[in-house]
Amino acid sequence: MKYKCTICGYIYDEDVEKVLFKDLANDWACPACGAPKDLFEPLEEKTVEINEIESANDMEEFSYLELAAIFSNLARGSEKQYKTAWQQGFNDLANYFTNKAEKENTDNIALLELLKEDMTKYYPSLMSEAKDKGDRGILRALTWGEKVTNMSKNLLERYLKEGPSFLEDKKIYVCSICGFIYVGNNLPNICPVCKVPSFKFVEIKEDLK
Ligand SMILES: [Zn+2]
Numbered sequence: 001m002k003y004k005c006t007i008c009g010y011i012y013d014e015d016v017e018k019v020l021f022k023d024l025a026n027d028w029a030c031p032a033c034g035a036p037k038d039l040f041e042p043l044e045e046k047t048v049e050i051n052e053i054e055s056a057n058d059m060e061e062f063s064y065l066e067l068a069a070i071f072s073n074l075a076r077g078s079e080k081q082y083k084t085a086w087q088q089g090f091n092d093l094a095n096y097f098t099n100k101a102e103k104e105n106t107d108n109i110a111l112l113e114l115l116k117e118d119m120t121k122y123y124p125s126l127m128s129e130a131k132d133k134g135d136r137g138i139l140r141a142l143t144w145g146e147k148v149t150n151m152s153k154n155l156l157e158r159y160l161k162e163g164p165s166f167l168e169d170k171k172i173y174v175c176s177i178c179g180f181i182y183v184g185n186n187l188p189n190i191c192p193v194c195k196v197p198s199f200k201f202v203e204i205k206e207d208l209k
């Protein structure tokens, strides 16, 4: 049996490792990206169902904060693709919605609520739309966005569950290209999501504890 990391695609092969996946310690983490066990999925069950696509009308349900997050992800994706005009446009949109959200008296609690909400549900319809239009650049940006969103959600859940001790003796890095967050002490050589070299990572030194 093989298991795949949903964040970076790393494959855990029980035949090679000689240890059943279920027997791995609970704090075992993906050797490539640091994702925990519960972000792995069995490889066989990988069925991609794009039938239940929500309609594009769901766009109307985005909050300002969600729109700001999505557009800033798209801006980062465009930067990686050297689409400077797009990057500028997406950044303008992100700023516009950030301002609107701030006027709505948004605080950090709202941001935490947003992160707790399952933003991954928006990705299938956006991705199928990008596929329909043959837009590979956007498709790639969305693929990164989905992985980074999964990982961020998971980190937040662990932080909420374990409290500040979750961050004890660990460093925090953010990929400046795709937004991937790495918590731990063995920063991978390349970003597991967007594949840029690790010098593109920024260490976050602010005291969160
Ligand atoms: Zn991984």
Ligand SMILES: [Zn+2]
Pocket: 175, 176, 177, 178, 179, 180, 191, 192, 193, 194, 195, 196
């Ligand atoms: Zn990255």
